[in-house]
Amino acid sequence: MSSARNTRIFGTKTTADAKEGGTLTVATFTHQLLVVRDVNASIVFYTTFCGLSVLHTRRRTDRGQSVAWLGSEAASARIVLASGPDYEAPVGPYGHLGISCHTVDEYSALLRTAQKAARVERGPASQPWPICDWFSMLDPDGNRVEISFGQDADPSSDDSEVSEDE
Secondary structure, X not given: OOOXXXXXXXXXXXXXEOOOOEEEEEOXXXXXXXXXXXXXXXXXXXXXXXXXXXXXXXXXXXXXXXEEEEEOOOOXXXXXXXXXXXXXXXXXXXXXXXXXXXOHHHHHHHHHHHHHXXXXXXXXXXXXXOXXXXXXXXXXXXXXXXXXXXXXXXXXXXXXXXXXXX
């Protein structure tokens, strides 16, 4: 699909494929699954430092696997944590999960909590939109998690060009 051109970045998106001449509508992003070594340690990290809540847990005894869905009332996307023998290397070094706070007070509270626990890996920093205020941490498995405030969840609402660096 190298000939595909994205005409909208987030939410429902239309992709025009020059080769086939048609369009494809893709549904909203729902979750990111991370294979982790210890679901409970990851639950503590994401609830303490990212403001997420446990939405669902289950144990797959046939696979020796624990699964947990985390999220918030305000967000449609979820993080799914799954343990088991198929542990994978962490997302990175540039790849990361991005979590945006709805208020500067939420952002400041998470930043203070992370700083007190010496969890801040990069930042805090303030940059022009669409980056805005952010800091990052590593979860128990080394996955980078970026906490931000001011990032528009839908950059396509801005008429500016998206740079090739993003």
